[in-house]
Each structure stands twice: as structure tokens, then as C-alpha cells.
Amino acid sequence: MRKFKKTDMVSGLVVGIAFAVFVFSLEATRYNRFADAERHEAQLFAEDLKEKLEHALLEHELRARGLTTAIELSGDISQARFSLLADRFKKLDTSILNLAVVENGIVKLVHPFEQNRHLVGYNLRNDAKQWQAVARAYRTGEVTIQGPVPLLQGRLGLLLRTPVAEYGADSEHFRVSKIITVAIDASAIFQTALGLTSDSNIPESGFQVALTTAQTGGDVIGATKVFENDPTVVTLAVPGTELKLGVAPDGDWAAGYRIAWMRNLGILAVLSIVLYAAYILRQQRIERNGARRQLDAAIKTLPDGFVLYDAEDRLVNCNKKYKDMYKKNTAAMVPGARFEDILRAGLKNGQYADAVGREEEWLTERMAAHNAADSTSEQRLEDGTWLRIFERKTPDGSRVGVRVDITELKRHQEELEASNANLLQALAQRDIAEKRFSNVAALSKDWVWETDKDLRVTYMSNSILSNEVAFLLGNSRREAYKDFPKVFQSADWKWLAEKEKAHEPYRDFIYQAHGATEDNKWIRTSGDPIFDENGEFSGYRGVASDISDVYNALREAEAANAAKTEFLNVMSHELRTPLTVILGFNALLTKPDLLPSMKKLESALRCGSFSTEDVSQNLDQIKNEVSRYAKKMEVAGKHLLNLINDILDLAKIDAGKLNIDPGDVPLYPVISSVADQLSEAARLKSLELKTVSGAEIVYADELRLRQILINLVGNALKFTERGQVEIRAESRGDNIAIHVRDSGRGIPEEKLEAVFGQFDQVDPSSTREKGGTGLGLAISKQLVELQGGTMTVESEVGVGSTFTFTLPAAASHASEGAGC
Template identity: 30%
Template sequence: MPNAILRKRAIETLIGTTLAVLLTLAVVAGAFKLSSSLHEDRLSDLRLQGTLELVELREKIEADVHTTLSSLRQIGTALQIDPDMSQAEYSDLAFSIAGKNSAIINLAAATDFRLSLVYPYEENSSILGFDLRDYPDQLAGVTQAVEAGDMIVAGPLDLVQGGVGSIARYPVFVPGDEGDDRLWGIASLVFDHSGLIAAAIGNSIGSDYRLLVTSDGLRDADRRTLFGDIDVRSAADPIELDFDFSGGDWTFLAVPENGWPSNAISHPHNIAIAVLAALAIVAIWLIQIIMRSRNRAEVQLLRAVEAIDGGFAMFDAGGRLLSFNAAYARMYDRCRDAIRRGARFEDILRTGLANGQYPDAVGREEEWLKDRLELHAHPRGEFDQRLSNGRWVRISERRSEDGVLVSIRVDVTELKEAQAAAEEANRAKTDFLSVLSHELRTPLSVITGFVRLVGMEGAMPESRRLASALAETPDVPLPVRSAIEARESSIAQTMRTVLRSAEHLLFLVEEMLDFGQVEAGKLTVRPSNCDVAALIAAATDQCGEKARRKGILLETENADAWVVADPKRTHQILLNLIGNAIKFTEAGSVRISVEAGDEAVEIAVSDSGPGIAVSELGKIFEPFYQVDSSSVRRAGGTGLGLAIARNLAELQGGSLTVSSTEGIGSRFALLLPRSHDEPMRLAGE
């Protein structure tokens, strides 16, 4: 299963990377396409705006051209009416019609093809009398107008006056003698097309465009330009408009002053597109990185889970298996067919029950299943489970905040076997200590009895008979009598020494017996209401002689308090605490104080001994532990007293704690439940 998942994750990573590359290329291509489309739309808008402006300008130019040419028609009409018009009259007429049109170079009239009238006179008087038939180029235009019977415009061309302009010719017909019209002559108008166009343009289009007006009516290409910059013809994609007026075939070209804008990356829409594309690409690769990181993390997790020296399983909040390792499946070999991702925990258990996976469930399957499902729903730490193959697994289950349950299973078969062996050895040791204690206590009791008897003067029959014999024989020499009495006294002193050693040995045996009962769980207490003062008095009376021999001041604080305790076991605790305090204190005092609270009474034994190192405080209640110091070694002991004392305190619902400062002393505090059923006291007690 894990190998299949690893292959699946590798394929997913490859597919994800390929998709990310393709999406990146698609985003880049889309960005270029969008940029080109927006650029084309922008160019279309600019061309439309420019075209509208140029159409308006063209109409103005056409209007000015028509106005200029209409001036010639008016002159021609006036000459038809008054063919004998004088120069002065002609000048006045021309001024009134075209005096304000700066584009008009001259207005002339030629009678019988000879120039006879001009305007303005001063600038053009030199051409009066010219015969148009002497100028073939001029004659061709005149002939064309006469044949057409209407105005003809020619140009641009070289003018007789100098320069380049356009000439409009209008044939003038007057009534003949026979009632028909006869040709009077030609009225002509020379105008500067550049000036006319420039005047029409003015500031209407500003300096945003380069303009070119051309005419297609000439053979010489260099003279096709009527107005503007000839380089516009070679510019890229100019706006092109045709003029509409008689006698003219003009074309209007225009391009922006700096050319059409390129699709520069610095343009706002390209910057916006680039930013959006970059964000999209970053998002694509960020998602890809996240997916790869997730896959990598999952692969690492799977490998880590497989490396666990134990079973691993993870269930969702609904109890369905999310993940597991091979060790988990191996442990539950009889459930292996049901162990798969998505399987319900209950189904796995039922498969195991049907196949005898759980020996502890035999005969109580439904009850066992209910308890196990409850423990799975509400995990409470660790517990051990026995399997059908004889192995033991320790199960540790924890539920996360989102309800996912993580379960770790460790094979503890060897630990269980070692624990069973240790428990068996401990039971054997406890039984041995109990038997040994009983076997030692019986002869020790006999020894102490006989030692007490021997140590008492006159207690032994032989001593009594010897005393009677000495009394009945007054003539026994004094040295003999003194020797006999000295021997009796020596025997009594020796027996007292033997008695103290025997009692100490019996105390050690009693400690070992109590410790064995504690470990076996057989030590019992019988609580009752106890007077604290009486308990302390009994203990201090027994330890008083020992304190006096060492010169230790034994101070007692009497308190009117009662506790719920076993008097015998509490006496044993106090003897241990007070005895230890006296034993380890070389000089100073031992103080027993009492502090009664609402629920408990504290009996504290404080000494002025050497104190206990901080590193030792946590160990002194351990069985057989002794503080490693010369004073302890000299004092001796089994190291069981404090361990037994603490167990006795806890068995009575209390506690035993210690605090100490090296060089100042130690304080042991026995806390016992306070009795609220204290006996009534008489007045004066």
C-alpha cells in the first residue's frame, strides 16, 4: 500500500508540473493576445478619432475651395452682364468679392485670349496684354474650359507670375448679334493651394498630425504635393481621404506626429496585463509548489510512519481509517483483509473478533466490542492488548482538535515477559522476606526474653541459690564474696548490652516484615479518632532517653487536635521521624510542632542536624536508599524506615513530605485527616 501511494504521489507531482507549465504558457500566450487586441482597439480608436477630425478639416478645406472658386463664377457673371467693364470697376468688383481671401493670387480676364483685366492691379499689371495663345500650357487649359462650357481647375502648375498654384478658368459668354451666345473671353483665378489649405487648417488639428494633400492630375511626381510633408506618403498606414469638388482630384493623408504608437510594454494596459499575468503565473506555481510540498510532506510522513518500529494508524472523526503502516497490518494478521483506507474501525474489530484475533474477547465479544469502541471514541492514554499470536501490544491513542485519532502500537511482549518475571521475583522476594522475618523474629523473641531474665538480678534460679548459699555461709571470705557479686553485676551489664542489640535486630526484622507487607499490598490500617497530643507524648517518651544520652533537647508543642488515624501505625511513623532526627543531630534540638487546619493536621519534626542536599531530597523515600554520608554510615539502618513511613501515611489518607537546608537542618511534615468528631471535654481539662 505505501509503495502504491508513493507511485501515485510521484505521478501526481509530474502531472501537476506539466499542467503548471502548460498553464504558464497559456497565460503568456493569452497575455500577448490580449495585449495585441487592446493595442489594435487603441489604434482603431485613434484612427477613428483622427478620421473624424480630418473629415471635419477636409469639409472646411472643400468649403474654402468652393468659396474661392465661386468668386470666379461671380466675376464671370459680372463680366457677362458688363463686358465693357473698366479696370477700376473690375478692381472694385474683385476686391468686394475676394479681397479678404488671402489664398487668391490674382483674378484676371482675357478678352479674345488676351489679358485685359487683373486684380490686384499693382502686383499683376505686368501681365496685361499677354496673349494666352503664346503659352501652349495656358492655352490648353483655356481651350478645355471653353469646350466644357464650365469652370475648369488645373494645378498645381508653374504660374506666369512665378511660383506654383492652381488656376481656375471660367468661359464668359455674352449675347451675340444674331441672338446666340458668343465667347467673350476667359475669366481666370489663380490661387495658392498651400496657403488656402493652411488657412483652412489653422489650429483646428494642432500639431498632433503630419498632413499631406496631393493631386493626381500631374505627370511630374514631384509636383503632386499640394500641401504638407511628403514623407507622410511613405509613413505606415496613413489615414486617407479624398476631396470632392469640381476640377480637383485631391487626396488627404495624415499620420500622428510621432507615428502610430507601438505596443510598448510601458503602456498602462500592458503593465496591467503583465502584472495580472505575473500574478496568475505566481498563483499557478505557488499552487504547484504547495501541492508538491504537500505531496513531499505526505511522502515523508509515509516513509517516517513506515520507519516507526511499531504499528501506526490514523482514523478520522467518523472512525474511518485514513492511513496506516505495514507494521500495523502485520500485528493484526487476522484482520488484514479488512485493513484498508476508508475502512471503519468497527468493521476491522468485527473481522478480528470473527477470526479470533483478541483472546480477551472470547465468550464476551459484544461486551468487549462495546468497551473497545468506547475507548476508541474517548481515548484515555495507554493500555495493553493481548493478541491471538501470543504477542502483547501497547496502544497509545490521542485525538487532535479536528477529531482525527492517532494510534501508536508498540510490541511489548518482551517487556511483559520481563515484567511478569520481575513480579514473580518480587513475590518470591517478598515471600522470602516474610518467611525470613517470621523465622528470625521467633528466635529473637526467645533471645530477648532470656536476656532480660538473665539481666535481672535474682531472676535466675542459680542466682537465687547462690545468693541463699552466701547468706547461709557467713564465713565466706570477703574477696570471694566480692568476686561473686562483681561477676553477677558483669553478667547483668552484658545482658543489657545484648538486649539492646537484640531489640535493634528485632526492629530491623520488623521493618523488613512491614516492607514486605507493603509491597505485597497486605499492610492494613485501622483508623480511629486519635488525640495528637497523646500520640506525640507516647513517641517522645520512648525516644526521650536516647535524646538525653546525646544531649539533644527534645521540644514538644502540645496541640488540642484530633486526627483520623491508626494509632499503632502513626506511632510507628513518629518513632521513625523522631528517632531519625535524634540519630542524625549531633548537637542542638529536635522540635515536634502541630498545626491544625480545617481538613487536616500537620505534625512536623524539625531538627538542627546537618541537613540533606537538594539532589538527595527526591530519593530519601525510596526503599533501601541511604544518603551517602559518614554520619549515616555510622548511624546504620536498612533504609526502609522512611519508605514505610510514607506508605503508612498515604494508607491513612495523609502524606509525608520533607524540606531541608544543608548546615541548618531538616523538617519532615506528616499530614493526617482531621477528625470532626472530637470527644467532649469537661471544664478544667
């Protein structure tokens, strides 16, 4: 017996390691093949399912176009008519949940009505996800498909939106006001497509599938965890969006792979290695041939044309359907032929109708689309056949193409287009007739309107209030103005409601159109009831006009008359007050015997008890009393004189006869003088009267400047109870600005414009309380403007007011000034 040596052990170890490496290599190869096959099956399954879904969505789109045409023919459609059309449409496919007509973003009609009546009136602008797609349909006028999205019925679905075109009188321009929305049960259409796919020869068992939007965060139909398992993904290009279809196994990828432990143990034997290697080779050949036969069989059974080109753009395989579609190219369709060569053969034989006369240009365009392999296009052949071409790239760079015969669909589309053309011609004739009426209506400032029996406006000729047309059309006035309570406060709507309820005519109903017009114009409208041939009430027809100018003028005249009346009341009070003082004290002075001091002196003289010193004291009392009365009369007289001067100044300004004598006037002395003159009034109210001025010199009438400052500062002191009043001057280039700021009660914002009116007063009661005519600010503003300046006011209630006026700066400035 041969003795076992260490070298034998080493050799055996080396051989064993070699065997182990070989076995591991075989297992790795088999595992990769298993994983690739599984991925390939998933890709085939995804592509097949994608095709079924695209076919299903296309059928829904075409049917929806038919329904849209019916709606366009019907014009304004009732719920009953819509339900009849929608019911026929819905019976064609059980995956259709409901249909709706959306007008101006609001759901107007629904079907089935009973289950969805709560959706009528729903504003899609409140649903951010849905409104984005609806707005796109309005903007582009193109069909859009959105989803999967949560439907208003509480389930996931796909929303197919087909715009309804409304053409103008020239039959060339249209606008979109309605959209037909078809809510499709996304799960149902998905499951139907899955059922059709399961009938094919693609080995889809063990796969999970899911459908979502290509956008991040979309809702998912199917197995929601598919997209977490590194799925095979294909993209569905549908109108308005992209859908992403994911396919993944039930478990992890290649989870079904099993290591052949017993086989590997057999490999450890030298003889088994050779036999097992041969077996593996044979199995690989069988599997490859089987896969190829399976692929060939699947391709042959496809209802549409199928073709596969490799990464070098050479023909790998195509089915009989593909060759039948391109009969004149069949001879060129041999494995290994380049796609461009096949196209050139077809061009030579006149295969492509769209290429005649522009062959090279057509070839360039077709090759560009083919190389991109991410588009869907349509192609017309010489025999009139229309094909829809789908081309996609595979991960290895190959190109897969599918050709779908859509000749019948095109024929239906042409019939629809012809029908639409006839309809448009009829509509154009109708529009011409309506335009005759509109032209007549346009010659008048009035406009014509009509309502249905529910008082909703169905027609309104173009008025000067174009906003009101869109605002009222399709609504009753009460519906349109429901969010504008001022409209109902502007007129007796109860009276109008009684007239309409009784179906009686009404005349000259006037209201203010808050919300419908930019400046809330006043509208006058009259209407007569309309009855059909059976005597049934069917609505109102009437005329309306804009009477804002006349109505506002009347209101302004009434307001001005009221303001003048109030002004006269104030003036009557202001004039009587000083006159009463003057006349009262004058009566005492004309009868000195009635003076208390005089009575005391006469009494003492009669008694003979007065000394010379007592007489002197009594005479001083008489003088003081007479002087006190005279001063009160003087104050009252000056007040009366100021009132008269204000009225005279206003009359002169209005007549253009007030003389202005401008010159260079240093501001500091004038401001200081006015502050000194009014300091006692400030002291009596414990107010701080502050001035801030420098070397500013204005070009103005000094007398009128003082008058302006006295009016402004006097008003500030009059209406300020605590705090301060400040006079501040500042340079503004060619002008000098003077600010009079107080910490008084302030002026409400809505009253700011009234403070400078001749008869308008912020609060007449406060004028009477504080005294004055209320003309000071009006006169001051006009005096400023006569001197080339402006006057403004800023105020906040409870904080105070700032009156600012500007005057031209003098050509030269004083070199010295002072401030405090």
C-alpha cells in the first residue's frame, strides 16, 4: 500500500479548493441567470400590462370624445339630458364610476345623480390635486388624464377630462367653459388589464404590480410595497400626465433560487465533475432554446405588430403581424438587417404615404424618433392603414417596437370631425343671427337679459359692464350676490322677490352691483315674465342700464345739500354765541345803574357813611367791572370778526379775487410768533407747544402764512386733551415742508378726505362743542395752493394727526437761524 504523504494532502487540498471554486463559479452563474430571467419576465409582463392599460385608456378617451361632441351639440344641457347621455356612456364599461360636467371650476351636473348629488356645486379649486389638472384642461383645451387620485366618492380613481369647446361667431376661435369629467375606478381598470395579461403566454405568476403617477408622492393602485422592492418600471405616456407601472416579485428578487447542495457534493468526485459539467451545458441549451421558443410563441400570438432591434439597431425578431403591416418591406426584414436599410427599402417601394415627395426629410425625422425610443407616434401607409407606433429602449440598449392598427379609430375620428364641422357651421349660422340682435343692442346703452324659470340668467347681451355678464350668467341674482351683503342692503329685494314669485312685470328696480363691477355701479333693470305655448312660466326677459352717473350725482347733490344745511346750523350757532355776549354785556353798560358795584356805591352815598377812601375803592370796583365786561365783549367781537373774515376769505377764494403778496419770509420768526400767540391756550390745557425750525426761508405771503399756521395750530390745540403740539419745518429741495403734529383724538381714515371740504365736517357735534365754523382747514388748504404748495394730512385714531403743507423755498437763505 502506498504511504500517504504530505504532498498528497496538499494536492488534495488544492484540488478540493479548485473544485470548490469551480462549484462556486457555477452557482454564481446560475444565480445571475436566474435573477436575469426573473427580471426579464418582469419586464415582459410590465410591457404587456402597460399596453393593455394604454389601450383601455385610449378607448375611454375616444368614448369621452363622443360624449363631449354630444354635449357640444346640446349646448346648455339639463341634468336629465346629461343623465340620459351619461347612462348610455357608462353602460359601455363597468369601470366607469360616474361622470360630471364642470363649468368654471364648479361641478354642475353629475351621473348617477342620486349617489352623487352632494357633489353638485363643489368648487374644484378647493382640491389642490384636482384643480391643477382642471386648470390645465381649461388653459390648453386638450384632453387630460389625472391619477391615481382620491375621488370625491372616497376611492382611488383615474379622472379623464375632456374640454367642451364653445366656438365664436367666426367659427375659428373657441373657448373652454365646460369640462366633461369621467371618474374611472382605477382598481377595476387595473384588474381588467391584469386579467387580459394573464391570458397571454407571459409567465407573470409570482409578481406583484402597482400603478402610480410619475410624480413623487402620488397615490398607488395595487401592491403598495412594490415600489420599495427595486421594481421593474415602465412609463405610460397618457394625455396630461405620466403613469409609472412597477413589477416586483412577491418576495425578494431571486428569493426562489435554491442551491443544489446534493449536486455540488457529487461534483467533489472527479468523474461527477465532467458529467455534471456536460449536464449543465445541456440544461443551459435546453433552457435557452425553451426561452427562445417561448418568446417566439409569445411574439407570434401578439394581436399587434412586434419587432426587436439590438443595440446596434439590427433586426433580431419580428412577428407575422408586423410583416403583414409592412408588406412592401417584407423582403428587407431579415435578421441582422439595419433599421435604416429597412426604411429605405420601404421608401423605394412607396410604403409610407406621409413620405412621398419629402423622402430624405421624412427619413431623418423617423430615425430621430426611433433613436430616442421614448415616443408614441402615428404613421399612415400607402394603403390607407393608420398605425400607432410605440418604441422603447431595453436596459441592454435594444429597441422594442409595437405597431397597433388604429385605422378604425381614425375613421371614427374623421366621422366625428365631419359631424363637428357640420355642427360648427350650424352654430355659426346661429351666431350670425344672434349677432344681428347684438348689433342692435350694442347701439343702445342698455342691455338685454333673459332668465329661465328658476330665475338663472341664461342670456345677456354685451353690456358696458362686461364683468357682470360673466358674473351673472348661469346664476340667479341672489346666487351671484350671495357673498356681497351690500347688494341686498342697497335696494328693496323683498319687493322684487314678491314680483318674481307672482310672475308679474316690474319696472325700474335699482341696486348697487357690489362684486360684479370694479366701482360698484348702480344698475336699473326692468323685466317682463315669459310664458310658453302652454301658458307655463318659463322665465323673465328684460333690459338693464348703468345709471351710476345720474344716481351718484343725485346722491352727491343730496349729500351736499345736507352738508350745507349742517354748515348753516353751525354758522347760526357760532354767530349767535358772540352776538349774545356782546348784546348781553352791552345792555349792562348802557344801564350802569344795574351794575352791582354801582348799586353798592349809590347805597353807601345815600347813607352818608362813605369816606373818601371808600369812594375811591368803589370807583375802582366799578372800573374793574366795566373793564371785565368790555374785555368779554372785545373777545366776542374778535371771534365774530374772525367768523366773518373766514366767510369773506372763502368767498374771495371762490371768486378768484383773493390777493396774494409773496416775498422772502424767514420761517423761524413767524413760527415763534404764532407759538407765542397761542401759548396761553396751550398752558390752559397743560399741553406742550413745541417748535423746531432753522434758517428756512419761504417765498410766501407772510400774512397768509400766519393765518395758515394759526388755523392749523389752533385746531391742534382745540382737539388735543393731553400731550403736545409740535410745529416743525424741514427743507425738501426746492420746497419747505411745515408739519403741525398733535397727540389728539385723531381722524378716522374714511373721514380724512372730508377735513378739507368747505361744508364737509368730520364730526359736526365736535365743531359745536369746540367752536368754529369748520372752514379753517378748507381756507388754509386753498391759501397754500394759491402760493404754489400742497397740504396733506395723516392721522390715526387715538394717536394723533399730522397736517403737512409745503411752500416754495426762497431763492436765497438766511445765513443764521435759531431753533428750540
